[in-house]
Amino acid sequence: MLSEAIEYLKNSDDAWKTSIIGGVLLLFSFLLIPIFLVWGYIVRVLDRTSRGDDEAPVFEEWGELTVDGAKAFAIILAYSLVPVVVGGILFGGVWLATGGTPGSIGAAGFVLAGLLTVALFVAAAYVSPAALANFTAERRIGAGFDLESLRPVLSTGTYATGWLLAAGIVIVGSFVSGILNAVPFVGTALGAIVAFYALVAAYYVIGRTWRDLHPVSVDEPNEESPTERPAV
Template sequence: MLSEAINYLKESDDVWKTTILGGVFLLFSFLLIPLFFVWGYVVRVLDRTANGNDEPPVFDDWSELTVDGAKASVILLAYALIPIVVGIVLVAAVAGVTGGEPGSAGAAALVLAGLVTLAVAVGAAYVVPAGLANFASERRIRAGFHLETLRPVLSSGRYAAGWLLAVGIVVVGSFVSGILSPIPFLGPVLGAIVGFYALVAAYYVVGHTWDDCRSIVVDEGDPEPSGERPAI
């Protein structure tokens, strides 16, 4: 699936337009609206690939793209906040127990709190792609947190393998982006384009993995999505 993921956007007639737009939007994602465009596009990738359609989407229907991207961003933010909250609570608990005084016991407790927070962060990162895939199939924010649907998928080896491949693609893309970004003038844009391309390739893998795992969801008694796309 790696070669298919890498070549996914290349199959589009609008490959240059899509990747350049996506890179520019990713570069200016701090303005939020461009960020919504990026994640709205990712939602379309998930929706198509999870239904066996390997034709890359294009940037169009901007209102729908923005709404879907905003909803996906809410899901991402919610999962990102989990390890942050856990870390704050654990550090506060350690400070309360030790009285804020340094010492070997306090240092060990802080290290343990850091490890627990890291584990929670990895767990949240593991759930996020499946949550976004389920959201893409229903367009409901709550679908991103529907544990009854997500649990059988998350516990499958098929999803774990797909997740690792997707993470590997993003890591390699980030590494290449980091090399390109310091180049004067065009570097940041080229780095963002590579980052966008890697993100799309990763979610191509996630979409197909979700499609492969859909039988697991059905076997667990969860019905197929009805196709309705309510506001929330």
């Protein structure tokens, strides 16, 4: 699936146009609306790939794109805030318990709090792609937090394998983007394009994985289907 993911956007008719628009939007993501548009595009990638349509979408119908992206961003933000809030509580609790001058026990407490926070960040990163896929299938924000529907998917080897591949694509893309960012202006722009391309490729994998777990015809609307049995 790796080669298909890498070639997904490349093989589309508007590959360069879409990649450049996506890269520019990422560059201005601090303005919020651009990042909504990026995530709106990702929702369309998930929508198509989860139904077996391997034709990459284009940037159009910007209003709908913004609304879908804002909802997707809200879901991702909610999952991201969980480790931030819990981590803050854990570190704050250790700090208060040790009076701000931790000894060996306090240091151990900070290490444990750090490990738990990292574990929560990984868990949030693991759940959020599936949450976006479920939201895309039902177009309800609540679907992104429907743990009863998500749990059978998250516990499968199919999803775990797809997630690891998608995460690897994002990590490599971020590494390449970081190298390009060292070159002023042109490198920064190219880095943003690479980051967008990697994000799309990663969610192509998530969409294909979701389809494996929820087989739906390309001509049918997205409907809930039986999931794969949880891996033991």
